[in-house]
Amino acid sequence: xxxxxxxxxxxxxxxxxxxxxxxxxxxxxxxxxxxxxxxxxxxxxxxxxxxxxxxxxxxxxxxxxxxxxxxxxxxxxxxxxxxxxxxxxxxxxxxxxxxxxxxxxxxxxxxxxxxxxxxxxxxxxxxxxxxxxxxxxxxxxxxxxxxxxxxxxxxxxxxxxxxxxxxxxxxxxxxxxxxxxxxxxxxxxxxxxxxxxxxxxxxxxxxxxxxxxxx
Amino acid sequence: xxxxxxxxxxxxxxxxxxxxxxxxxxxxxxxxxxxxxxxxxxxxxxxxxxxxxxxxxxxxxxxxxxxxxxxxxxxxxxxxxxxxxxxxxxxxxxxxxxxxxxxxxxxxxxxxxxxxxxxxxxxxxxxxxxxxxxxxxxxxxxxxxxxxxxxxxxxxxxxxxxxxxxxxxxxxxxxxxxxxxxxxxxxxxxxxxxxxxxxxxxxxxxxxxxxxxxxxxxxx
Numbered sequence: 001x002x003x004x005x006x007x008x009x010x011x012x013x014x015x016x017x018x019x020x021x022x023x024x025x026x027x028x029x030x031x032x033x034x035x036x037x038x039x040x041x042x043x044x045x046x047x048x049x050x051x052x053x054x055x056x057x058x059x060x061x062x063x064x065x066x067x068x069x070x071x072x073x074x075x076x077x078x079x080x081x082x083x084x085x086x087x088x089x090x091x092x093x094x095x096x097x098x099x100x101x102x103x104x105x106x107x108x109x110x111x112x113x114x115x116x117x118x119x120x121x122x123x124x125x126x127x128x129x130x131x132x133x134x135x136x137x138x139x140x141x142x143x144x145x146x147x148x149x150x151x152x153x154x155x156x157x158x159x160x161x162x163x164x165x166x167x168x169x170x171x172x173x174x175x176x177x178x179x180x181x182x183x184x185x186x187x188x189x190x191x192x193x194x195x196x197x198x199x200x201x202x203x204x205x206x207x208x209x210x211x212x213x214x215x
Numbered sequence: 216x217x218x219x220x221x222x223x224x225x226x227x228x229x230x231x232x233x234x235x236x237x238x239x240x241x242x243x244x245x246x247x248x249x250x251x252x253x254x255x256x257x258x259x260x261x262x263x264x265x266x267x268x269x270x271x272x273x274x275x276x277x278x279x280x281x282x283x284x285x286x287x288x289x290x291x292x293x294x295x296x297x298x299x300x301x302x303x304x305x306x307x308x309x310x311x312x313x314x315x316x317x318x319x320x321x322x323x324x325x326x327x328x329x330x331x332x333x334x335x336x337x338x339x340x341x342x343x344x345x346x347x348x349x350x351x352x353x354x355x356x357x358x359x360x361x362x363x364x365x366x367x368x369x370x371x372x373x374x375x376x377x378x379x380x381x382x383x384x385x386x387x388x389x390x391x392x393x394x395x396x397x398x399x400x401x402x403x404x405x406x407x408x409x410x411x412x413x414x415x416x417x418x419x420x421x422x423x424x425x426x427x428x429x430x431x432x433x434x435x
Contacts, residue, residue: 049362049365050359061307063310063311063314065314065317065318067317068314068316071313090277092291093277093279093284093285093288094277094279096281096283096288097281097284099284100281100284100320103317103320104320105266145265145266148265
């Protein structure tokens with residue numbers, strides 16, 4: 001039975017899809033339309049009671065939370081494809097450390113900006129300019145810390161590409177693309193080089209090709 | 216060389232790691248960080264965690280921050296001793312532990328943390344708890360707890376019928392939450408209440424909770 005990933009059009013599911021492509025694991029996708037509220041259907045809530053994307057099915061295992069799911073696949077398939085967790089327990093700890101930085105410091109402001117700038121209009125909601133500005137300021141401070149980190153190490157967890165870098169790709173694509181905030185990346189030399197590197201991986205080109213974003 | 220955890224016993228995130236260390240019976244040293252003097256924002260500390268937050272773990276030449284990542288490392292490094300927090304021998308169970316660890320981080324924490332902040336930290340800055348922020352987050356927390364109530368009616372703990380790191384992650388913030396006038400959110404939901412009573416009475420946590428005296432008057 002092939003792995004199924006729900007909601008490929010959106011950003012968070014792309015973390016899982018990127019991971020599967022890097023590991024060379026076959027999968028299918030199932031579209032879920034958030035604007036139509038398909039994530040609130042009783043059938044969907046049975047799989048994912050919080051109603052958010054992605055949901056991933058691997059045989060009789062149903063998983064949600066993209067970061068948990070990508071960690072699971074990276075571990076399950078650790079002997080094939082790209083090494084995404086490092087080679088030692090210590091390297092894996094650094095990968096986990098920087099995935100958590102993405103989750104707790106990077107994601108909240110960039111998610112808020114994504115929602116306000118890209119999705120609020122589609123939902124008929126007014127843009128909260130104050131929230132956008134506050135989030136942009138927070139994100140800028142995080143990117144300053146990344147600039148320092150990436151001046152000392154090629155990737156976030158060390159000198160190897162890992163889930164920590166991968167976790168940033170989908171939302172950063174929104175930032176430099178449809179949100180029109182490319183300057184936030186380009187104005188930071190090491191962040192810019194890092195972004196050029198990770199976003200030019202074949203897995204990302206393939207992801208965008210098979211799962212085009214909703215805008 | 217023993218592990219060194221930089222932090223303070225009464226801090227929620229430090230307590231998260233302390234609980235894990237106790238469950239794993241790992242030897243460690245707690246190195247105090249003087250938050251009131253701003254030690255965590257000084258260059259020496261920022262060199263360990265550029266985000267200027269506690270805790271930080273040093274294990275030989277490995278330096279880690281982010282309490283959940285530190286806890287996951289401790290649980291894996293010491294997987295053969297103490298209580299099995301990550302179900303490492305059963306990939307399906309291990310996967311569910313990962314899911315509910317993220318649920319704590321992405322769903323539970325963002326709702327409960329502002330409430331704890333308003334009741335415990337705001338007063339230190341001379342502010343009264345902001346009712347609007349509290350109420351907004353109580354509503355969010357209530358919805359999350361409704362889902363937990365449903366889940367815990369089908370399994371004893373979050374990831375299955377076994378206590379795991381996913382349950383442990385909830386302890387420290389919930390401990391302070393239960394000291395606020397809003398503890399009814401937990402107590403009014405029978406399965407959540409039973410789960411809370413179970414996980415908070417584990418000896419490893421009872422030990423850590425004895426140091427969690429934030430906001431209490433010092434008794435001389």
